[in-house]
Amino acid sequence: MSQRGEQAPAGSGRPVVRMRDVAAAAGVSVKTVSNVVNGTGQVRDATGRRVRAAVEELGYRPNPLARGLNALATDTITLAVPGLGYGYCAPLVAEVFDLAEARGISVVVEPTGGERERELGVLRDRSGLCDGVLLMPAAVTAADLAALPSGTPAVLLGAHLESSPLDTVAFQDRAAAEAAVRFLLECGARRVVLLGEFGQSAAGAAAQRSAGHRRALEAAGHRQDPALVLRTPASSREAGHEAVRRLLAEGTGFDAVLALEDPLAHGALRALRSAGRDVPGQVQVVAFGNDEDAEYAVPSLTAVRADLRTMARHALDLLAARVRDGAGGRRQVDIPFTIIQRESTISHG
Amino acid sequence: MSQRGEQAPAGSGRPVVRMRDVAAAAGVSVKTVSNVVNGTGQVRDATGRRVRAAVEELGYRPNPLARGLNALATDTITLAVPGLGYGYCAPLVAEVFDLAEARGISVVVEPTGGERERELGVLRDRSGLCDGVLLMPAAVTAADLAALPSGTPAVLLGAHLESSPLDTVAFQDRAAAEAAVRFLLECGARRVVLLGEFGQSAAGAAAQRSAGHRRALEAAGHRQDPALVLRTPASSREAGHEAVRRLLAEGTGFDAVLALEDPLAHGALRALRSAGRDVPGQVQVVAFGNDEDAEYAVPSLTAVRADLRTMARHALDLLAARVRDGAGGRRQVDIPFTIIQRESTISHG
DNA sequence: CTGAAAGCGCTTACAG
């Protein structure tokens, strides 16, 4: 006997209509209802109509939980990001939503706060709930990932974790930073401040970008002055503002700023303005980011922009392949970038 | 017989460890494992240890789908918003995540694109997948909601839908707009432009805010000049820029702008700057929003700010009560607001 | 084209 009979669950006030109820109403078996609802098997026209009428009549909706329990597939993926407020998380999440929807899969966003334990937790615990995980790693290391029992299919988003076992879609961070600094040098800059938050991870995006900064300087016969590498406690506007304000107060000379995240650049602009420095006349500014704020900043910000939609598409493709084909050689996709020139740099050539 | 036996599902490479496997390994029944895993019932210390060891050993993780199927509760809520790029969606989603996590419930974000059909679809189809729905309505009407088979518990977020049957947490939009306009009048403004995107819905936030605008003007002995109500096609910076640019080109006189969304105000600022109008000297600007951009705009923006965290908290409380207690009188919570004075208005008193 | 049975992985009464 059903433990609930025809009753709704206590307190919910929601009548539960089961496939069985529809079958009874239509005078067919549960299997036939299932066939009609899912378009599987063959169903006679008349039967189909009768079933659909009953579905309509009773307001039947299939229970995805029960369906998923059988399929061992949920048509759901988990997207784990530090948080919607971090860097390009929000726009990237939006792109993933968009593409996933077109493919008929749901997306569950799981914030990790950029904490190692929570990043690992997602990989460990979301198995049953979703077909795969898209993780934007902040604190987790390649060793952590290698130690994980190879569970849920997963794809890393954003940064390369060199020896990690997982598929990765990453920005060409080092190349992008290198290009940005080269660009600034061509614009006449000589002393380029690197402004950003550096995590522990030597493989993280910030480290890659820092390496690019150094290489571009060295290629041009300069060297990376440690005084010009500003490590901020966060990637906020406030952090950018404070770091540049302090640099100005110290009297350290510089003529350009490369900000690793958009908000830092906005803070830097404000500090420069307060100090009466002209941008781009005295100091040029370039920011990593995809932010529409960049266009509306004063002056508008020259930006190193990665194509988040392309990133989202590759990530979903890799994950789908992984879910379908299981383990196998690690795959890696690099996302290119473009420099969008705006008012914060001196146009040239 | 199990259809999978000891095999992993084809292609996934993921070994599935079931409760039954743990039970076998620990030499107990499935029920006992369940007791240990969930902390239900009584379990002897030694048994508990043995079970936990087996769990660890085999890397067992409970399947939440199966658990949910029984409980008819999923500890998951669906948060349906137009999209992360819309208005205050992203920060509100972030707040909901935060609070939900602390309560141990997962949040699935479902973008609706602000389309009526998709908004209704969420309410109809997410029943099995979650315990309740938080919906930020954009296109749906009270009549639509009334016509819905009373299914999933749901709470409306943001705007009041007067005769809707659902619980609501809303901003005091009309009162806020009224206060903002009154504030501008006290700052010496006389002709206050209302800049925003108005949906079809007469009950929407924009309509409420427009009503507040009118009432404040009338209370001060002015009247709402239709030429100063700018209906934008979107709530983007671009739309704000274009609308104000056109108003300036037409030569219509005005000395203040109340923007219904933050980005519109940024666009307006840019148009004013291009036209050489001093802000706040010639034109004062106030924006609805919670945006940290407002602080870093040039000039920084005076904002009407609602407390999104408070809104998120009330929404979760209402939904939890609804899930727990079922149908009953409709509840409604109003979220207050504050005006944050910054550089875009002339300080007074 | 349709049905009766077994199963997905877990929990909930019911017995001991």
Added chain:
DNA sequence: CTGAAAGCGCTTACAG
């Protein structure tokens, strides 16, 4: 304190 059975709502082979 622990177990064997029935059930959650659906689907998947297997028969007809």
